[in-house]
Amino acid sequence: MADSTLLPLSNDLNEKKGLLLGDVFSTGYFCADNAGIKPKNVYAVVGCGPVGLMTIIAAKHLGAETVFAIDVVPERLAIAKQFGAVPLNPSLIDIKEEILNNTHGRGADAVMEVVGSSATLKMAIDLLRPGGTISSVGVHTANHFSFSPGEAYDKNLIYKSGRCPAHYYAEKLIREEVLQRYAIEDIITHQFLLQDGAKAYEVFDKKLDNCVKAILQIS
Incomplete structure (x- = not known):
């Protein structure tokens, strides 16, 4: 399927950037794009694996000023901080209390969930303000949501999920020269x-x- 899937890289893009563009960075950008980033709002990224770290870069690129990065792995949180996020380790602090304290009790305007577990999806809705958005790109295999229709209704929840259209985003990111601006390969x-x-x-x-x-x- 090379005729419909491959894209040429310009000379100023190294192979590592190109490798991450094909899936990891495109998916992270898709996740942030679905969150509806606005400069003054507060955001949280649940999971700081490769896609989560790319989501942080994308959110900052799209204008987010405050992004909380949630993970239990110190090395991943250190890279999240390097990319401009505020690292939070749920094994050390109460992250819901921390985010509420930083949002005057409202909660995050959008939560980007990139893990794909019932626990992280439940965490996302717990951290979200009423009327907020959950953007989920984690691959979920559970048969049921970890929150009820009633919880979604009471919170006026916007829930966006799905597989990233990677080819579309890869073309977009190359065309807009986004890859040249960030050291995305630092996650390798x-x-x-x-x-x-x-x-x-x-x-x-x-x-x-x-x-x-x-x-x-x-x-």
Whole structure:
């Protein structure tokens, strides 16, 4: 399907940027785009894996001034802070109380959920203000939502979810020269040869050696 899926990279884009553009950065941008970013609003990103970190960059690019980054992995929170977010570790503090304290008791205007678990989706609605938006790009496999129709109704919830149209966003990000402005490749902490692919997946899955993002190379 190369005729309909591949895009040429300009000379000022390295292979690492191109690799992340094809999925991770496009998905993060899609998530932030669905959140309806406005400069003065307050946002939260639940999950600071590779897509979550790209979501932070995209949200800041789209004009967000205040973005809370939520994760339990210190290394990921450190990169989130580097990208301009306020890191929050739910294993150390009450993040709902923290966000309420920073929003005069309202809650976040939009929550971007990138994990795909029932717990993180429930966290998203708990952190959200009435009338707010949940933008979810995490792949959910549960049979039921972790919040009820009544909760959604009472909160006037806007819920956006779905698979990123990666080709559309890749073309958009290249055309608008967004990739050149940010060091998105800083999330890549490990590189493996192609024949070591199984080991690379294990290192990433188990977060060994402080792994945030692992990539494979042919030689």
